[in-house]
Amino acid sequence: MTNQLREYGVNLATAAVGASGKEATIGGYIAAAGLFLSGLLGGWDMALKVLLVLMVVDYVTGVLGAAKHKKLNSDVMYWGGIRKMVVLVVVGLGAMIDDWIQPGAPIFRTAAIYFYAGREGLSVIENLGTIGVPLPRAIHEFLTQLNEKGGGSDGKNV
Incomplete structure (x- = not known):
């Protein structure tokens, strides 16, 4: 049970922080697209x-x-x-x-x-x-x- 909780915590932390630079890059592109669309829509x-x-x-x-x-x-x-x-x-x-x-x-x-x-x-x-x-x-x-x-x-x- 403790190992499952630890694994769940590690997965949650990894998802929140990002496991690699690739995830951070994709997140940045998504944020930039959202910012662009928000500006375009007023x-x-x-x-x-x-x-x-x-x-x-x-x-x-x-x-x-x-x-x-x-x-x-x-x-x-x-x-x-x-x-x-x-x-x-x-x-x-x-x-x-x-x-x-x-x-x-x-x-x-x-x-x-x-x-x-x-x-x-x-x-x-x-x-x-x-x-x-x-x-x-x-x-x-x-x-x-x-x-x-x-x-x-x-x-x-x-």
């Missing part, structure tokens, strides 16, 4: 964090809903990921426009983040309904109306 604030979490939750719940209904499709998943990347490009462009027109006033970036966070939130709720999570009647009726107005069965045409 900073790492709560609005961007919320958007990114909603994007991940939407993707995961979409995959779970497709798996439940046995409609998993790698092409749909691929293009769903591409759409998420395009959203980030729009946020980045909004940040660049803000810096160009009036530095320090993130109007376009904020509008883009709020718009896409709203869409992602609606999509998460729709995916939860698809998975079978009970939704309040008002939300269910609202999503039904959106699907009818959008003309599609997946609500993505809204």
Whole structure:
């Protein structure tokens, strides 16, 4: 038992510190990429964090809903990921426009983040309904109306 604890401690310390210069180099590249992307997206604030979490939750719940209904499709998943990347490009462009027109006033970036966070939130709720999570009647009726107005069965045409 003591040897297992010692081995666990050594593994934990090695993971925290890094076993080699190669791990430190890879970590440095990842940190540099994160810093670059954060700067490109206009900073790492709560609005961007919320958007990114909603994007991940939407993707995961979409995959779970497709798996439940046995409609998993790698092409749909691929293009769903591409759409998420395009959203980030729009946020980045909004940040660049803000810096160009009036530095320090993130109007376009904020509008883009709020718009896409709203869409992602609606999509998460729709995916939860698809998975079978009970939704309040008002939300269910609202999503039904959106699907009818959008003309599609997946609500993505809204």
